[in-house]
Amino acid sequence: MSYTMRDIQEKTGLSAPTLRYYEKEGILPFVERNEHDHRLYNDQNIEWVKFILALRATGMPLVEIKQYVESYKKGESTISERRNIMLQHRKKVEADMSQTYLHLERINYKLALYDTLEAGLNNKQIKV
Structure with a gap:
């Protein structure tokens, strides 16, 4: 499918x-073109894009992605x-x-402190 x-x-x-x-940088390989020179993508291209997005979202620099693609x-x-x-x-x-x-644990600890302080200010009993 195109x-x-x-x-x-x-x-x-x-x-x-x-x-x-x-595509120009060689990060998205195998993009085909039609007779009018328009790009035609396929399911393989979609999978590549999803893979690239996963790598980018997890901090891989474009230069390393390009190295991977070249390989x-x-x-x-x-x-x-x-x-x-x-x-x-x-x-x-x-x-x-x-x-x-670890950062999340620190945030949760601070939230627990605030819950305790609010409960004390509102004279509520803290339920465990």
Whole structure:
């Protein structure tokens, strides 16, 4: 199935300039064109965009995504290299998540203090 630029924008939430940029930079591979030179996207392109969005949302820089894509284009001989890229990124994401969890614990602690203070000011009994 083929999709237009507008279809991809609706499906991914990315703007046309961003999609064009990703393609130009080699981050979004395998985009085909029709006889009028309009981009034609397919399900594989949608999966790539979703993958790129996941990597970006978890902090991977575009230069590293491009490195991954270039490695992917070289074929099966780069599976180990691509796996290592993903392993390194996973370690970073896990560390970030751990740090975020610690921050959340501090926020929850502060909220518990406020709940206690409010209960005391309102002469309510705190129920555990």
